[in-house]
Amino acid sequence: MSLQLAWTNEQQEWEIKEALISQLEKLLQKAAASEGITDGEVALTFVDDEQIHELNREYRGIDRPTDVLSFAMNESLDEELDIVYELEEGEELADVPDVLGDIIISVPTAIAQSQEYGHSIEREIGFLFVHGFLHLLGYDHQDDASEAEMMGKQEAVLAEVGLTR
Known part of the structure; x- marks a missing residue:
């Protein structure tokens, strides 16, 4: 098994160009x-x-648009995976990809x-993607310390692929 990105537009x-998807796949690998x-x-x-x-x-009960949403799957949902994935004959739940979650x-x-921050759309989408991925792993930014930690992780991953401000 490996880490995979499944995307829809x-x-x-x-x-959405293939170059962006390729860049997002690199970001996923680096962040992971x-x-x-x-x-x-x-x-x-x-x-x-x-x-x-x-x-x-x-x-979320918030009546406005936002930039990114993350919905993490958690391991306690194994019984629900039986519903989502129809297992083939001889296939076991262990063979089903570990779905980390959805990023929108x-x-x-x-x-x-x-435009507001003065950088490329690719950089902004990359930032939002890494931000969403870290949320899938349980990171949050409810206080200054956790926000600083999350921001540092995001910027480090973005710098690895050349997506700096």
């Missing part, structure tokens, strides 16, 4: 290596502001933020 605002993660799957979906607004309202990025918000 549900927005029309900006073309820095955290000791070698196996699993991350599902990434690109959406518009309307879709992320709806998800933010439904799952609003492309219009990422574009606006890249």
